Amino acid sequence: MFKHFFFSVLLCSVSFAHAKEFEIDLELGEEINEVCAGCHGEYGEGGKQGEYPRLAGLPADYIAQQLKLFKDEKRRNMPMRPYANERELPEEDIPSIAAFLSQIELTTQMPEFDEDTSAYDKLLIAKKVFNIPKVEGNIALGKKTYKTECKSCHGKKGMGKKNSDMPQLTGQYTEYMIKQIRLIAKGEREHDNDADFFAELKAEEVQSIMAYLSVMDD
Numbered sequence: 422m423f424k425h426f427f428f429s430v431l432l433c434s435v436s437f438a439h440a441k442e443f444e445i446d447l448e449l450g451e452e453i454n455e456v457c458a459g460c461h462g463e464y465g466e467g468g469k470q471g472e473y474p475r476l477a478g479l480p481a482d483y484i485a486q487q488l489k490l491f492k493d494e495k496r497r498n499m500p501m502r503p504y505a506n507e508r509e510l511p512e513e514d515i516p517s518i519a520a521f522l523s524q525i526e527l528t529t530q531m532p533e534f535d536e537d538t539s540a541y542d543k544l545l546i547a548k549k550v551f552n553i554p555k556v557e558g559n560i561a562l563g564k565k566t567y568k569t570e571c572k573s574c575h576g577k578k579g580m581g582k583k584n585s586d587m588p589q590l591t592g593q594y595t596e597y598m599i600k601q602i603r604l605i606a607k608g609e610r611e612h613d614n615d616a617d618f619f620a621e622l623k624a625e626e627v628q629s630i631m632a633y634l635s636v637m638d639d
């Protein structure tokens with residue numbers, strides 16, 4: 422546990438150092454996103470039921486840190502690999518794409534339109550509506566586990582922490598998170614909590630946490 426904590430503190434300081442070193446250019450970020458959009462969607466909304474995770478609104482430091490991990494092959498994933506290498510994504514571009522994705526806001530509900538809203542605007546707004554379908558599972562158990570084991574870092578409403586490496590879980594695809602929890606349990610992905618804790622979580626408990634998270638964004 423202590424070792425993991427130390428490791429993530431180190432990672433944190435690395436990503437903060439980058440944010441300072443390289444300028445953030447949102448237009449450049451938007452340009453880079455045209456490549457990422459092929460899988461993660463135009464607005465970073467992800468796709469294919471979470472085969473491609475949502476990136477919109479994740480903390481910029483978290484996105485930057487994950488890109489660095491893919492780049493260094495400390496986090497391994499075949500589809501991501503060609504997009505994180507030095508030629509495709511030089512290190513100085515990371516803060517710009519991270520900041521661009523982080524500032525995209527998706528909503529969970531279609532707003533009420535007034536008469537002046539054009540059909541085109543409605544279409545654009547509809548593209549940013551994103552809601553995780555309700556997940557089957559024991560919400561009461563999920564709430565209890567979440568509050569004791571996850572809340573301290575991922576936040577009361579599962580929204581993570583801005584300006585940190587703690588991602589939100591609310592609004593992320595269920596299937597994607599279950600896959601990540603399996604990788605963490607197998608020791609294939611680093612997580613602040615040690616892998617043993619996740620390895621001991623029963624499938625039913627994971628399912629219950631997912632059920633709880635899926636109703637939090639309603």
Ligand code: HEC
Binds near residue numbers: 458459473475500510
């Ligand atoms: C060919 C498809 C593909 C493209 C293009 C792609 N990605 Fe990904 N990306 C993935 C997949 C698949 C994952 C999930 C990896 C896993 O399951 O661990 C992922 C994961 C990520 C994550 C981790 C998110 C999280 O919450 O854990 C980040 C950040 C990311 N991608 C950023 C980018 C950026 C920035 C670009 C463009 C420069 C990009 N990706 C281009 C397929 C792609």
Ligand code: HEC
Binds near residue numbers: 474486590593598
């Ligand atoms: C001590 C702080 C801490 C606690 C407690 C914690 N997490 Fe995390 N979690 C993190 C951090 C930091 C990350 C980013 C990991 C990384 O560096 O790749 C993360 C990442 C994740 C991810 C991957 C998200 C993504 O977009 O890829 C999932 C899923 C997750 N945590 C679930 C949980 C669950 C479920 C619990 C409770 C059982 C929990 N976490 C408890 C700090 C924590």
